[in-house]
Amino acid sequence: MLQLPPLSLYIHIPWCIEKCPYCDFNSHKLRGEIPETEYLTALIDDLKQDLSFVQGRELFSIFIGGGTPSLISASGIKWLLESIQQLIPFKADMEITLEANPGAIENQKIADFKTAGINRFSFGVQSFQQEKLTKLGRIHGVEEAKTAAIQAHNVGMKTFNLDLMHGLPEQSLEDAMSDLQTAIDLKPTHLSWYQLTIEPNTQYFSHPPKLPDDEVLWSIQEKGLALLAAHGYEQYEISGYSQIGWQCQHNLNYWRFGDYLGIGCGAHGKISFPLENKILRTTKIKHPKGYLDPTRSYMDECNTVDKDELIFEYMMNRLRLMEDIPFSEFENYTGLKKQSLDKLLQQAVTKELMIVGQDVCRVTPLGHRYLNELLTIFME
Template sequence: MKPQAASGKRQANPNAGTDRLQLEGATPPSCGLQPPPLAAYVHIPWCVRKCPYCDFNSHTTHDALPENEYVDALIEDLEQDLRALEGLPARPLTSIFFGGGTPSLFSAAALDRFLQALNQRVPFADDIEITLEANPGTFEQAKFRDYRLAGINRLSIGIQSFNAEHLKALGRIHDDREALGAVDMARRAGFDNLNLDLMHGLPNQEHAQAMADLDQAMALAPEHLSWYQLTLEPNTVFYSRPPTLPEEDILWSIQEAGLQRLAAGGYAQYEISAYARNGRRARHNLNYWQYGDFLGLGAGAHGKLTDANGKVQRYWKTRLPKDYLNPDKAYLAGSKTLDADELPFDFLMNALRLVDGVPSAWYAERTGQSLEQIADTLNQAEAKGLLEPWHQQLRPTERGRLFLNDLLEMFL
């Protein structure tokens, strides 16, 4: 990819609210901490249809997408975020994730233009992982090939189920044949790193149906599987009009049998709902859970940045696409620098999702706080059988993973 400058830049309106991130301690002090790895999340907010279970920032569109205008906005948004990193040690991007919405509604040319602009402003790691979320029914073979040529090297395909009845209940626009075809097209386009998104505990789903979905997914031999239970989230159609979901004993049997099948198939669980073949863990998601930094670009995107003193800032962007594209509106909707008493929960909420946890030393390195400050609570969690001995590794026990909310509440 050749670097390319942005076109049609807009100037953020200084009267429209905060339009620039401010990191404290932008000039590293003598005792400055090295900031954690840096990634980028890019949100494409449009969908063909809003699924009844979805609580992500997605918006149905029946018109032509404003690709050029949106890419221009993403580039200007990026430039504003990068000003907050001035004075900090330079970091290459270790991963980029295009999420949504349905990013595969965008053309490869549009995504390529953004990647060129991003690479011009922030160097890419030599082994960078670039993931695109793609839904069956939104692309064809040539589009997959062009995504690969643009530098995208990992696909996350939203299958959810291979059962026609369940796909209809979930409001998906594809059928089982399109799901299988999507994987075939991805392979023929040269993608050798695929994640399949699969849900269980679906409306009226029986144990055997959930296992059939999982068996079909593993038969396609993806490098990674995201396998998780459907939950009813606020502000969704399913939340206001709940479907009939399987009983608790069925859900438990699905979970137990599924874990056995995945392990036997060579998919090791490394996070609550993430399973990978050897060497194929999702680098971008690992960066979240290991408390790395990430730029949040696009309508409704969230980001996290750390200053040289370990102060952590969470921030989020204007949510509605029409506002994000409005030259009179600011990209940045809000931000918050975490207080010292908020950091333990924020760090552990991510780290303890991992089966192996994280090295204990990372807590001080990535928060600027001593782990001894929360030693009493860590000891209590260990005594309750929720946490492994913690001086070398912050790692939940099997019981701790089952009762993760109880474990995390101890740090509130």
């Protein structure tokens, strides 16, 4: 029978100072001042309308993403977190992450955000080379990125993430390794290190830059993994690397098919209902103008996940992780029997993409390399 998994909360702040040419996230170039009070009030109203989804649970984690959430004042974030806690109890020592652009957060603001209740930052660095930052449309400089990490240490932030891309326009192996080594030297507990991809509806899609060839990309990946491992960073998901014990708890709940509320422009949610044996996917109004229109509902879409899609939905998330997949978790969080996986797993085993034990299954290194091919098996 379907069981209630842990419940997280995602909060979307949609504004950026500039729209990066590679970005396909729901973000909007800021024109004038952020309607901070109006938007924060709307977020709490939005959450109130989703309270029936909580079903007696406490919050497992909070992630404030965007956009550029660090454009919001620290006092605004403090009010937001306090208002949320009045509605839903927080798990003890809960992880509360704020995404921050080094070009939109001053040293004092880092300390103020910590005082407001943020206990984990995710700094969008992308590169430590000015030429690459300029091509990526980033508003911060190299020193600002380094200073943000140093200041996080100085204010006593126990954990923070540096977000770093590779496979950048005209990037060499040496460039990529220099970026990665600089990030490691700043001693973050967590690194998100992933390859730039060209997505539809972006400036890069309309005017593609010259990217490294496949041989260079493979060398970057191979040498980068070795460098991270040599410095104690364990790969626990496709693009997530952490020191032991510092995995992003919010992401783990996502990938383990946990539940999450999504509030804010275009935010997505996933909610389980054991008594009705169903799972809902929710999406909020995408554009700030529509989201802040008092005549409209915050909810844009609310759909039940079809039973035929549940295996793929689960595996699409779970296969990202490098850990064992317990069959008991699959049964508890989907409401399906393990036997519904048997033929599909056998196909994956035959192709050497997965291994299967009595109580767990696991993706092989080959399976992670050809993850898209593995996923197609579970689309059947």
